[in-house]
Amino acid sequence: MDGLDRAVAVLRGRVETAEKELRDLKAQLAQAEQLAQDARSKENSNGPWKWPLEAGEYERYGRQMILPGFGVQGQVQLKNARVLIVGAGGLGCPAAAYLAGAGVGTIGIVDGDTVEASNLHRQIAHTTSRLGTTKAYSLYCYLHDLNPLPEYKLYEEHLAPQNAERIVSQYDVVLDCTDNPATRYLISDICVLLGKPLVSASALRTDGQLIVLNCPPAPQGSKGGPCYRCVFPQPPPPASILSCGEGGVLGPAVGTMGVLQAGEAIKIIIRGHHVPYSTDAYPTPDALPSPTLLLFSSPLSGPPSLRAVRMRSRRADCYACSGSSVLTLESLSDGSGMDYVQFCGGLPSPESTLSAEERVSASDYAATIRSVTKDHLLLDVREPEHFGIAAIDGAVNVPFSQWKQSINVEEDGGQVRPEWLPPTLRDDAPIYVVCRVGNDSQVATRRLKEMGIDGGGKRFIGDIRGGMRAWKEEVDKSMPFT
Known part of the structure; x- marks a missing residue:
């Protein structure tokens, strides 16, 4: 069996190499065809190209640009936006697909895991042929085939206090598509410190929840959207946390939450809520958007349901976003401020x-x-x-x-x-x-x-x-x- 296993591994490696070469050639062909199409359009036009988007972009994104309140300006805002997706799994795959399809200019993907067969029923961007590859790279392959126009940046690593500032600082909006409490608190904290709106979602079994956090962003101690710690000051007991490997998860349920995350990110971008908090944008505290927690359920017996629950605003004693917070970029990166694993109960032993x-x-x-x-x-x-x-x-x-x-x-x-x-x-x-x-x-x-x-x-x-x-x-x- 060892000899057969080695033969299979060699053949799989050769197939992966050939597929990568083919993908690269297809990408070059798509880019060349797009450039040729744009050049022909400009050549056939009466004078210099005077439109804010390239010719192919009007064809690709036209169905959403005709939406009331969206228009060409909304598309230009998407093209100029930079969105970071942390987690290329059941949430990240559909979220990234719709953001790439919508024409977000730069999409970052953070994930250090590899594709396994057990992922495929719900993580729709991954394929059987890419088993064993990193999820970040697998998702990139899917997105590039869907739309080669955006710039994709891969981080084939897990988000950690040491790399969080370096990665998150490059983006306008962050999507938390992870599945463990320690990383959720870390993502929220770095978004507070860097002034980034955060779209967070989770799903288990047939249920899911979504909340937009730190939106609009505001300095610590100022009025702004609540952070993850404002909503969940303490993590759940480790013994109460049920993974999808133990409790199961329905693919369409987690997919629905990922799609909703993409929708919220697009709204944040075209509404301009990702700019720093200012009294001009929100003249009074009452004008701040009311944060809500969206609860989704799709039971195997019975119709699906969506319910919105109004959430409290920033907590006056919040560890991360209050005026008394001692959380800083320095304390986060050097580990002197918060041990996230320990805070969430430590690793199981x-x-x-x-x-x-x-x-x-x-x-x-x-x-x-x-x-x-x-x-x-x-x-x-x-x-x-x-x-x-x-x-x-x-x-x-x-x-x-x-x-x-x-x-x-x-x-x-x-x-x-x-x-x-x-x-x-x-x-x-x-x-x-x-x-x-x-x-x-x-x-x-x-x-x-x-x-x-x-x-x-x-x-x-x-x-x-x-x-x-x-x-x-x-x-x-x-x-x-x-």
């Missing part, structure tokens, strides 16, 4: 949750425990949808989220045997817990012991290290894993 004696590897469980320890229980704590896709033979599915309903307590404080615990299982028979990647199973193991299921140490309770991912890698490579 599942290895420290259980001791080594409380954990077994997937291969050990398959080779020894399943074959030797006949009287035991394998408890799968994933959600039913994950369990229904693939499970280990003999596993009992008890989703961790439902345990409070699954444990009954007698009125006198004594504990009743849980309904999911097989009545034929001996009181000292061990219980092994498995989840998706080995995080929830550790929490579940600890919780089982807290509930007294181990009989005060009489019964062994432990988890399978690495979860179903490890099972696929070590035991059954044919098992589907999502």
Whole structure:
């Protein structure tokens, strides 16, 4: 298999090289054709070219230029605008596509991840042929094929305090298309410090939310749009954060939010709200736009819905945008002001949750425990949808989220045997817990012991290290894993 894998890798590399050469040739051809068309139009005109846009741009963007309130001036504003998209995933792909299609002059793309097969159902700019390439480059390929006229700038890295000022300072409007709290706070903070309006969105399962922040921008302590910290002063507890890998996400739901982000960015550009706050633009504090949080839901059963919730203005005690803020560009870049990962609860460290004696590897469980320890229980704590896709033979599915309903307590404080615990299982028979990647199973193991299921140490309770991912890698490579 190693020889075949190497052959596949070599062929894939050759295909990628050929495809890149072809893309470059197509790009050169498109640019040459555009230049030739513009030259012919000018040559056939009566005198010097006197229009603010090139001939091809009138043809390409004409359907939006005839919109009331948009016009040629709006198109010129888009052409002169610079928009940064942080995150080239489910939100960033549709947002970037509509901004490129609309003719935004410069589009920056920040993302250090690579394209995986699990991205493709919702991250519509990426393709099977670009698996393994960086998302920033893959999105660029899609956008350039869609519209070669804008300038695309790629940052194949993650946004961090050390590079945030260098990247964000070059743009007029920022779109937060990321999926983790630490980066959201960082993006908001740098936008406050640099005076950039921010369009932020998120999506999970079939729901999404969107809010325009720091718009209009204003110096710290001045009246302006609220920042992310004004709306969410404290991050959610790490244990409450559900990723799309665990909770799932519907492609059209996250796509809808990305499209809405593009629409808000276009409105900011053509309305001129990205200029610094001034009393001329907004004569009174009452004239400031009222910030709203847009909530979207598209349940699998029932019609979709959109609801706008009015949000508060800037907080007087906000860490980032208030007059008492100590946040500066220097403190952000050198790390002396805010540790974003620590602020959001730190990185998960599942290895420290259980001791080594409380954990077994997937291969050990398959080779020894399943074959030797006949009287035991394998408890799968994933959600039913994950369990229904693939499970280990003999596993009992008890989703961790439902345990409070699954444990009954007698009125006198004594504990009743849980309904999911097989009545034929001996009181000292061990219980092994498995989840998706080995995080929830550790929490579940600890919780089982807290509930007294181990009989005060009489019964062994432990988890399978690495979860179903490890099972696929070590035991059954044919098992589907999502």
